[in-house]
Amino acid sequence: MALKTKTSTRIGVTILGWGIALWLFFPIFWMILTSFKSEVQAISTPPKLFFMPTLSSYAEVFERANYWHFALNTVIVSVGATAIAIALAVPAAYSMAFMPSKRTRGTLLWVLSTRMLPPVGVLVPIYILARNTHLLDTCTGLAIVDMLTNLPIIVWMLYTFFREVPAPILEAGRMDGATRWQEMTMVLLPLALPGIASTALLSLILCWNEAFWSLNLTSSHAAPLTAFIASFSSPEGLFFGKLSAASTLAVAPILVFGWISQKQLVRGLTFGAVK
């Protein structure tokens, strides 16, 4: 009896798990599906699950816009922003995790508080700052804003990961004659690598998909993939086939990258939980 209940529970949990996973994945699935439909099929009711796939939407998307230009901008901005953010966050998180003062907790909250501000609230000042420093429509400008947006989360995540590293190991390094820099690079970083990798990956994804600042601070020269998608959404009405094709093209690289590194990501995100 007990075994039976257990089996049925297990089946229930499995179904529930798959259900949630499919529910989460459905928009992406539908987007990819739609990208292979013709414009007529794309808006047909009832929606068609089986149809003759066509690459016409992709062909038109490639014809109308230079995908590689946008993709390159996105790569530059997200990799650059992530690299700078990690470089700034590692020492910050290190000092807070291993040399806490009575103000550390407050500092952490204060750091996070900038995330609580709706971006649109600072749109005008940031726009003016970017304009006056000639950073409008440049990858540098967008990378700086993206970096600053994600920095709080990155500091928090690294702080949590660093807290998992036993302090005596770092102290042993200090006793062995390591300088602060050597202690960080030769002892702490190798130990916290899974955490740093998953933090970087998360930052990469956030930058990749960031749309608000991309749309407001860039126009053509530095426009990333989110602007590429947006360019297919409005003026002449909605063309779902092309929009889906553009979106699929935009998310495909990061999706593949995430898939490849998922083992690392899961390990990093559950780093603290499993010990």
Add this chain to the structure above:
Amino acid sequence: MATVELKNLRKTYLTEEIIKGISLSIEEREFVVFVGPSGCGKSTLLRMIAGLEDITSGDLLIDGQRVNDVEPGKRGLAMVFQSYALYPHMNVYKNMEFGLKLSGMPEAERRAKIEHVARTLQLEPYLNHKPGQLSGGQRQRVAIGRAIVRNPKVFLFDEPLSNLDAALRGQMRVELSALHRKLGATTIYVTHDQVEAMTMADKIVVLQKGIVEQIGSPLELYHHPRNLFVARFIGSPPMNFFSAIFQGGDAAGSSVQLRDGSSLYVPVTSPGLLPGTKVTVGIRPEHVELASSGPNSGVVEVIERLGAITLVHVRMPDGEIIVVQTDGAVLTDVDTRVSLTLPPRNCHLFAPDGLAFEACHRHPLAA
């Protein structure tokens, strides 16, 4: 080899003073043990010597040089941590090599040193293992090896055996003592385990609440505790205490009246104490003798038979319990009445402020 000198060392954390002015001299090749209950500041003091904690005030001298502001790695010390603190991402060889590499020692010299130390500690088969693949005892050895290989002036040990099981702890204790004899390095060792303190130390420093209660050789502390705290802390099972009234004293001893009215003449001096003062008598369980009849009688409440010895807990008429350590084969049973003999030469007297009366004769082993 080196000397270490602490001059009125203090440590304040936020507003609380944790180390309250400790002065201490550690001679060359000496094995010094800091012992005390948890929270007494012994680990903090060690970490201050190591350089891992700032010194609020006072001077720390190593080989006569003030090192308060010298980086931990430049003080010429090596430390073995309670949790071993091995670098998990490096194998045993690299763990030992890390410090040597940082100091710029050439590769060949490093290899020779590590191999020599690995041989001494029987770590040769494990040089390519990561710490995660080793047992507790092996990790301990690696931690010690990592310390030895740097050829430090002073070894610091922070409760290094407390994560090991009892059997291994006993074995490592002997190994550490042997190693100390062989290397002859000045050693500072922190523990809360008085067996480790008694067996390994040349000199024990008993700490409580950030102050030194007594400094002395193990047997000095055992035979001539300076105050009630040390008397209670050193020795297992702990010393028995009961109150008495001071009657008077002369050059050869002091006389006290016990609660049952009997008198005890203890060979300790009592300068300036007024007759009638309430004092505390202390005697170790191993010094109380059991008799079947006589004065000082009580009822056996608990018997703990440990094989070689027996601990008899006797409830006295005034309600106090006195523990007697006696022969393993003693026939006494629970609820029987026994008499206790208190040999005066083994009794300690403590004044109301907790300080011990000075013994008229020093114990030969505790000169």
